[in-house]
Amino acid sequence: MGHNGTEDKSAGLMEVTSRKVRRGNRAPDVYEIRPRKDGCGVDLISDGLRRGPIWYSGPDAIRHAVAYAKYRSLSHSRRAIIRVLDHSEGLIEVA
Numbered sequence: 001m002g003h004n005g006t007e008d009k010s011a012g013l014m015e016v017t018s019r020k021v022r023r024g025n026r027a028p029d030v031y032e033i034r035p036r037k038d039g040c041g042v043d044l045i046s047d048g049l050r051r052g053p054i055w056y057s058g059p060d061a062i063r064h065a066v067a068y069a070k071y072r073s074l075s076h077s078r079r080a081i082i083r084v085l086d087h088s089e090g091l092i093e094v095a
Contacts, residue, residue, distance in 0.1 A: 026078050027078070028079040028080060028081050029046060029069070029078050030047070030080075030083070031046045032083045032084075033045075033062055033066065033082065033085065034085045034089075035085070035087050036055065040057055042062055042065055043055055044065040044068065044069060054068070066082055082094065
């Protein structure tokens with residue numbers, strides 16, 4: 001039993017005992033983090049971002065982009081798939 005009457009399942013499912021709400025059948029949010037063509041930081045790209053890509057710069061740009069993608073998907077009760085790409089469009093890491 002977890003916080004506020006919830007039980008955390010290992011497969012990413014959460015069951016709320018008081019309301020019998022189950023989550024886990026929703027499609028995950030997919031995010032890509034790509035370097036900008038001008039070389040100044042990275043862009044966080046997703047179909048769920050209504051206003052287009054979000055630009056991050058500085059030494060912690062990738063860390064901040066990943067943190068925002070995780071926060072945004074958790075606030076929508078979805079799992080996040082985060083792909084970090086390099087300059088040659090090669091996949092570096094999937095979080």
